[in-house]
Amino acid sequence: MAIDDKAEAKGDKLKGKVDEVIGKVTDDESRVLKGKAEQAEGSIKDTVADAKAHLKDTADKAHDDRRDDTNTP
Template sequence: MSAADKIKNTAQELKGKAEEVIGKLTDDDKKVAEGKADQAAAKVKNAGEDIKDTLSK
Protein backbone atom coordinates (compact mmCIF):
# COMPACT_ATOMS: atom_id res chain seq x y z
CA MET A 1 0.00 0.00 0.00
CA SER A 2 1.38 3.35 -0.88
CA ALA A 3 1.78 5.89 1.87
CA ALA A 4 -0.55 8.28 0.06
CA ASP A 5 -3.33 5.66 -0.05
CA LYS A 6 -2.84 4.85 3.61
CA ILE A 7 -3.03 8.55 4.54
CA LYS A 8 -6.13 9.04 2.39
CA ASN A 9 -7.89 6.04 3.93
CA THR A 10 -6.96 7.11 7.45
CA ALA A 11 -8.27 10.60 6.75
CA GLN A 12 -11.54 9.14 5.48
CA GLU A 13 -11.84 6.99 8.59
CA LEU A 14 -11.18 9.98 10.88
CA LYS A 15 -13.70 12.08 8.96
CA GLY A 16 -16.24 9.31 9.42
CA LYS A 17 -15.56 9.11 13.14
CA ALA A 18 -15.95 12.88 13.45
CA GLU A 19 -19.25 12.76 11.54
CA GLU A 20 -20.49 9.97 13.79
CA VAL A 21 -19.63 11.93 16.95
CA ILE A 22 -21.23 15.12 15.61
CA GLY A 23 -24.32 13.14 14.67
CA LYS A 24 -24.56 11.69 18.16
CA LEU A 25 -24.11 15.10 19.77
CA THR A 26 -26.77 16.69 17.58
CA ASP A 27 -29.07 13.64 17.64
CA ASP A 28 -28.78 13.37 13.84
CA ASP A 29 -29.17 9.70 12.91
CA LYS A 30 -28.39 10.40 9.25
CA LYS A 31 -25.03 11.97 10.15
CA VAL A 32 -24.22 9.01 12.43
CA ALA A 33 -24.99 6.58 9.61
CA GLU A 34 -22.90 8.58 7.12
CA GLY A 35 -20.00 8.58 9.55
CA LYS A 36 -20.19 4.84 10.08
CA ALA A 37 -20.40 4.31 6.32
CA ASP A 38 -17.26 6.41 5.75
CA GLN A 39 -15.42 4.43 8.42
CA ALA A 40 -16.50 1.11 6.89
CA ALA A 41 -15.48 2.21 3.40
CA ALA A 42 -12.02 3.23 4.63
CA LYS A 43 -11.58 -0.10 6.41
CA VAL A 44 -12.58 -2.02 3.26
CA LYS A 45 -10.10 0.00 1.19
CA ASN A 46 -7.35 -0.71 3.73
CA ALA A 47 -8.16 -4.42 3.68
CA GLY A 48 -8.06 -4.44 -0.13
CA GLU A 49 -4.70 -2.70 -0.14
CA ASP A 50 -3.36 -5.16 2.45
CA ILE A 51 -4.44 -8.09 0.24
CA LYS A 52 -2.75 -6.52 -2.79
CA ASP A 53 0.42 -6.02 -0.76
CA THR A 54 0.37 -9.63 0.41
CA LEU A 55 -0.16 -11.00 -3.09
CA SER A 56 2.58 -8.87 -4.60
CA LYS A 57 5.24 -10.26 -2.26
Protein backbone atom coordinates (compact mmCIF):
# COMPACT_ATOMS: atom_id res chain seq x y z
CA MET A 1 0.00 0.00 0.00
CA ALA A 2 2.81 2.43 0.80
CA ILE A 3 4.21 1.99 -2.70
CA ASP A 4 0.81 2.86 -4.16
CA ASP A 5 0.64 5.96 -1.94
CA LYS A 6 4.14 7.03 -2.98
CA ALA A 7 3.31 6.49 -6.67
CA GLU A 8 0.14 8.55 -6.36
CA ALA A 9 2.08 11.34 -4.65
CA LYS A 10 4.72 11.28 -7.37
CA GLY A 11 1.98 11.45 -10.02
CA ASP A 12 0.42 14.48 -8.33
CA LYS A 13 3.78 16.23 -8.18
CA LEU A 14 4.49 15.49 -11.83
CA LYS A 15 1.03 16.58 -13.00
CA GLY A 16 1.40 19.74 -10.95
CA LYS A 17 4.78 20.53 -12.45
CA VAL A 18 3.40 20.05 -15.95
CA ASP A 19 0.42 22.32 -15.22
CA GLU A 20 2.75 24.93 -13.72
CA VAL A 21 5.04 24.93 -16.74
CA ILE A 22 2.12 25.05 -19.20
CA GLY A 23 0.66 27.93 -17.19
CA LYS A 24 3.93 29.84 -17.37
CA VAL A 25 4.31 29.23 -21.11
CA THR A 26 0.73 30.28 -21.84
CA ASP A 27 0.80 33.11 -19.29
CA ASP A 28 -2.12 31.50 -17.42
CA GLU A 29 -1.64 32.42 -13.76
CA SER A 30 -4.56 30.25 -12.60
CA ARG A 31 -2.94 27.19 -14.19
CA VAL A 32 0.38 28.05 -12.56
CA LEU A 33 -1.34 28.24 -9.18
CA LYS A 34 -3.25 25.01 -9.84
CA GLY A 35 0.03 23.30 -10.66
CA LYS A 36 1.68 24.55 -7.50
CA ALA A 37 -1.32 23.38 -5.46
CA GLU A 38 -1.12 19.91 -7.06
CA GLN A 39 2.58 19.75 -6.26
CA ALA A 40 1.87 20.71 -2.65
CA GLU A 41 -0.82 18.02 -2.48
CA GLY A 42 1.68 15.49 -3.80
CA SER A 43 4.22 16.53 -1.19
CA ILE A 44 1.65 16.14 1.58
CA LYS A 45 0.65 12.70 0.29
CA ASP A 46 4.33 11.74 0.16
CA THR A 47 4.83 12.81 3.77
CA VAL A 48 1.71 10.92 4.87
CA ALA A 49 2.89 7.79 3.03
CA ASP A 50 6.26 8.00 4.79
CA ALA A 51 4.55 8.42 8.18
CA LYS A 52 2.23 5.47 7.51
CA ALA A 53 5.18 3.27 6.54
CA HIS A 54 7.10 4.33 9.64
CA LEU A 55 4.13 3.64 11.91
CA LYS A 56 3.56 0.25 10.32
CA ASP A 57 7.23 -0.68 10.76
CA THR A 58 7.13 0.45 14.39
CA ALA A 59 3.92 -1.50 15.06
CA ASP A 60 5.32 -4.61 13.39
CA LYS A 61 8.49 -4.39 15.46
CA ALA A 62 6.53 -3.90 18.67
CA HIS A 63 4.34 -6.88 17.79
CA ASP A 64 7.42 -9.03 17.09
CA ASP A 65 9.09 -7.90 20.33
CA ARG A 66 5.95 -8.69 22.29
CA ARG A 67 5.70 -12.11 20.66
CA ASP A 68 9.35 -12.79 21.58
CA ASP A 69 8.68 -11.80 25.20
CA THR A 70 5.73 -14.19 25.54
CA ASN A 71 7.73 -17.10 24.11
CA THR A 72 10.64 -16.64 26.51
CA PRO A 73 10.62 -19.16 29.40
